[in-house]
Amino acid sequence: MADTDREDEELFTEPSGTQSQPASLSTEDVSANTNGPNQDALFDDDPEDLFAEATEEVSLDSPERDILLSDGPSPAITPITPPTSVIAPRIGHTHDDMFTHSSFDEIEEEEVDDSFDINISVSDPEKVGDGMNAYMAYKVTTKTSMSLFKQREFSVKRRFSDFLGLHSKLASKYLHVGYIVPPAPEKSIVGMTKVKVGKEDQSSNEFVEKRRSALERYLMRTVKHHILLKDPDVLQFLESSELPRAVSTQALSSAGLLRMVNKAADAVNKMTIKMNESDAWFEEKQQHFESLDVQLRKLHISVESLVCHRKELSVNTAQFAKSAAMLGNSEDHTALSRALSQLAEVEEKMDQLHQDQANADFYLFSELLGDYVRLLAAVKGVFDHRIKTWQKWQDSQILLQKKREAEAKLQFTNKSDKLQQAKDEIKDEIEEMEGRVQQDERDFEQISRTIRKEVGRFEKERVKDFKTSIIKYLESLVLTQQQLIKYWEAFLPEAKAIS
């Protein structure tokens, strides 16, 4: 079959399609955590071409792998992942039903309807090692009744770079085909240095807690995505007791520098690609997300300011409490002296109340907004990938056109001895290009479809997420007010007792 021939060819040709863009087609800008360009380039062409026709075939493999294969490169097949790690394909672990690509949509719906019962907690931060090589190890506990997992409850120890490594793998696999991969928490050289140096003080404790909470939210968001949940890297991350170090996630490594360069290159490219948008939906959604981004950033800043002022209030209240206590001691009228001391006690309790409220302001409101600002960047990235995919298709079409023109030219040449050979060559090339153009068009349509679904899922999730968090936040505010009432009601008789 001509198809099969083409497959074999594709398998071993240089990924020329990627030359027109920076090698990091699948590099996601947000967290800059991918593992370098070369592997990504392989991702692009190899599996795509390998399974281009697989979209019509019936797969005998597990449904999860099928979904992965038809939409993008799969880690289970190609050893693309970082050299130091080995991904164990989940072959034979799940049921062996047959699924066709045409029922891909049905599969997706089914996954969503299946009971999503999984809860992940990140806890028990523990410092391992000393000095600049020290790091924090976190316990990741998964509780689930889903058949995807071997056990119902299990824990593993992970460090921050493991999380980054996981994100990096997921980003390189899924972002360029249109899936919104939740970004990992941000690195903080300053924060970590304090911890490493061993400062056992409040600010480093706060840093660790902030990070722990962020890691937990990151994992929960990742597994809430029904595709990502089934990814072998995710499963391995949650289940396996040993995980190879993801070294190339370090900010100051050569891989890190390469990421920065790619990031810059991408930014330049984004500016130069102008797409003829035939689908108003995409333009509308892009504008919507841009406006949402602006508003969320603004809100985030205001809430950060609130957190800051609430903390100030707590500090000022504590200082006033001490001052009032001293005043009470100094007061020579007995009843008034007692009342002032009681006032000091009330204010001290309020100081703690304000401190707790500041934490609620931060974790339930501020961090939620921060997470979504980062998530929106991932969404934007996915839209950008679509544009790149479109560009690739356009480039292929142009190339095809050029080759056709070259062919036409050959018709009018008189050099007869090499002519037939040249004609054959160009005919082959044209065939190849036609295939490529078709493939690129399919990719473009696929990514467009995926993005539509993803955006729908994302928006639903976003609304739910906000509602849940905001309700929790408001409930924290209610609690504070109720406590305030209690404290002041206890104080009132004391004040009335002054005579």
Add this chain to the structure above:
Amino acid sequence: MTSIDESNKEKFRSVSVDLNNDASLLIDIPDALCERDKVKFTVHTKTTLSAFQKPEFSVPRQHEDFIWLHDTLVETEDYAGLIIPPAPPKPDFESPREKMHKLGEGEATMTKEEYTKMKQELEAEYLAVFKKTVQVHEVFLQRLSSHPNLSKDRNFQIFLEYDQDLSVRRKNVKEMFGGFFKIVAKSADEVLISGTKEVDEFFEQEKTFLLDYYSKIKDSTIKAEKMTRSHKNIADDYIHISATLNSLSVDDSTANKKNLQKLSDLFEKLRKVEGRVASDQELKLTELLRYYMRDIQAAKDLLYRRARALADYENSNKALDKARLKSKDIPQAEEHQQQCLQKFDKLSDSGKKELTIFKGRRVVAFRKNLVEMAELEIKHAKNNATLLQGCIELLKSN
């Protein structure tokens, strides 16, 4: 003209209790006008006393006129044994003015509604400063009118009645140097008062108490002020949060639109409550502490004067001994010594009375304000809780 109606005044007239009850002399400041930096108070008097020309009259007065009156009273020998009510502080609009300036600079970064709300907040703050200054000037006059001795002071009557500009009277050369001398004298007095050996148990206790209490209450005033400022900052943050939520709601086309709007409304209401918490705390706590800090300074001044009288008496004793030794000018020395002793005794007597009344007044004022503050805090917290719970119900039901 900015008018302050009676109901509002009731709220403010709380640092000193039981003032302005004597119908024979009723004073209030019904009106005040703010012109750039200067505030013009309208002092209104209603009296049945024959010492005044008319039963009811009003005069315009400036802050400097109050200071003149205060200083004149302080310098009157006859009143050395009395606690002179503390002079009202100068009207200070610096804080709201600075904030208004910053707001103007940041206008471009806000939505129109946000800017309007911030401006409203600042105007309210401006008004609050204004009301406070009126109140504190009013209380000063009312303290005077409630005092059996001071209410009869001639200068006080001139202040209330004289319908010409007082600044002619105020132009006293001494006034220009007066301030400097006062400061120097004061620090000398501090040394004097702490150094003098006290024979009287009562005054010994009072001295120790007042010196210590003053520094503590000064510190508490500063800390209370910081607390109030933090509350105000939080109220401001709520404005911004409410405005952004509103923008999000406007842009939203999903079912979430209503939720965002409700949330925006909630934060708008919350910030109003938070603003009230801040201003109530300021009035009932910060202003209370600030007023009594000044009052205690006035009590300390009384102790200084008494200490000076004591020093004079001791010096006159020494002078008498010297005169006796030299057998020269004995009658004058004796007389001088007698005068000093009389003065000192008079000061001690009236001082004792004043300080006892002062403690009573302080305790009553503290009680009233602390009770009111606790009640207001409870009211605001209940209000907040109701608003929040209402919103939670609405969000959950959607």
